[in-house]
Amino acid sequence: MDILEFQNELFQAGKESGFTEMEIYYSSNKSLSVNVHKQEIDEYNIAETGGVSFRGLFNGQMGYSYAEKIDRDSISLLLEEALSNAMVLEIEDGEDLFEGSKEYPPNRPFSEELEQVEADKLIEAAFEMEQTAYDLDDRVQLVQYCYLTKNISEIFIANSKGLHCHEKTAYVSGGLYLVANDGQSTATGGESDYTLTEFSKLNFKKIAKKAVDEAVSKLGADSIETGKYPIIFRDSTATELIGSFLGLLTAENVQKGYSKFAGKLGEQVAGENFTLIDDPLMKDVPGYITFDSEGFATKCKAIIKNGQLMTFMHNRKTAKKDGVESTGNAMKSGYRGTISVGPYNLYLEPGNRSLDEMISTIDKGILIVELQGANAGINTVAGDFSLAAIGFLIENGKVVRPVDQITVSGNFFDLIHNIEEVGSDLRILGSVTSPSIKVKPLLVSGNKTE
Structure with a gap:
């Protein structure tokens, strides 16, 4: 049963049960990872996680529920649980259903090539990367870990008010961490890289060389x-x-009184050469996403521009409290997670x-x-x-x-x-x-x- 079919049947059953508004949030993550050690497979993991959350309005009260399986048996369970707790929960500000943004940027093309990468290809690349590290310098004492990971993730948010957002992404990442020793001192080095499009874009010899150079340069x-x-x-x-101070720029922490930036919008909080941008629409980066975890369209914005504090990062709830529009920074750790605030691709210009x-x-x-x-x-x-x-x-x-x-x-x-x-x-x-x-x-x- 695919997620669109599941959504249609769930909403139809929910309507028949008396729910006037309904929303689902579906997320899934499939990963294949290998870790090699001395030209042998040290770890081999296949993991699949995910599920769906449901929230629905019944007699003016919002009910919530969760399910791991996307099948017809889950539909009645979701509705029964949501109906049960709708009687005891009150709607919080910003927790109403969102009808969606007027328009959304296009999704990034999904790499079917990466989705089809098999385990033996990951293992072969990991062996190559590890062996390259040993061959490059005799002072490389031990490659502590050397890994390759393929990850396929999917997010789908839809509700009865017209919201419909779907994103599927693929990436492969690889890296290693090693120890070098010259007989008198010991040092470590590591390196990693990723691709979102083609496996051939990962240069495993280059990754190994950077890790070796890093470790050897620290000796003595x-x-x-x-x-x-x-x-x-x-x-x-x-x-x-x-990154350690990033939480100070979320409206969530500002409103709780946890940030020294509170009350400083429009003020100079850094030097003129300090411009901090959150751009979820930058091409070819892991954080590319056209909608946030509430289905709000994302956009590029300067959080701090030339040292001036321009905005805090908002979700719908924090934005409503401050009387502004969401910045598209709602975040959710998974289908069971609660909505928070955070960056998708924040960088110093x-x-x-x-x-x-x-x-x-x-x-x-x-x-x-x-x-x-x-x-x-x-x-x-x-x-x-x-x-x-x-x-x-x-x-x-x-x-x-x-x-x-x-x-x-x-x-x-x-x-x-x-x-x-x-x-x-x-x-x-x-x-x-x-x-x-x-x-x-x-x-x-x-x-x-x-």
């Missing part, structure tokens, strides 16, 4: 003298730092200078490539952070040696005012991304006397 690291240093947060660490060009402008500073302890070392309310870090010492515009056993400290709200340059190396891998950023001197604590 030592600490530095405590002091204030100009800092470059490389793209991955800039992403981690900015890149600048024009490469990472190497930014490095060349520093007389003595630090390039940070890894942050540790974010869960304990960041205070999102006050903005203070103190994080263990690994990176490279820069002298006279060049990277001279790796550094570890250091802690970098600062305040996020000060930092976004003190970004001197934003790099051009934006590489979108997830829902939040930043290029490398060069910031004014921060306190770096080390244990070395020079």
Whole structure:
């Protein structure tokens, strides 16, 4: 029974049972993943999750229910459960059914090629990636894990008021994490990549080389003298730092009093070179989606533009409370999840200078490539952070040696005012991304006397 047939029969039965308004939210996820270790299959997993949620209006009260199976037996169960709890639940603001946006952007073409990728192809690629890592450098001691994953996901939202949204996506991702040792020191490195269209676009030798280069470059690291240093947060660490404070820009947290950005719409909250964009319609990125989890059409918008706070991210409920329109940022973790707020493809707008060009402008500073302890070392309310870090010492515009056993400290709200340059190396891998950023001197604590 396909989801459209299921929806039609459910709504017809619901109407006969006395429901005046009805909605379903269907989600499914199918994944095939392999993990290899020393040219043998270490893990092989096939997983399929999903189901449907139903909500319906009965005598002015909203009832809710869930089912894992999409079949006729589930229809009566969904209606009976929703009818039962409709008697005791009250409708909350923003929980009414949405008739849909006036128009929607086109869906991204679904890759049938990726859907047809077989397990043996994933295994072969993982073996190639792992072996390449060992062949590239004798100092690669161990590839701790090497994986390939194929994922097919589908979302369908429809209701009796005319809403009808459907999206099906496919992607394949791969990566590895390894340990290098030179006899005196040990370092780690990892890399990953994905494709949304063709399997051949994944370059497994390139992925392996980046992971090996990362690990080997950190060998022989030592600490530095405590002091204030100009800092470059490389793209991955800039992403981690900015992502840690992302919740402060959701209307949900603002309305609960959890955000320091509350009451600052239209004000300058960062430097003029800080523009934060959420663009769910950017082509060829994982977060592409034409509608949010409430069926509201998504759009590209600047959350912060040239340092000015333009908007918070909203779903329908938070938007109604603030008297504005939803920004299309409703999110739901699955068919059983509740509606929250979050980004689909949020990124810091890149600048024009490469990472190497930014490095060349520093007389003595630090390039940070890894942050540790974010869960304990960041205070999102006050903005203070103190994080263990690994990176490279820069002298006279060049990277001279790796550094570890250091802690970098600062305040996020000060930092976004003190970004001197934003790099051009934006590489979108997830829902939040930043290029490398060069910031004014921060306190770096080390244990070395020079």
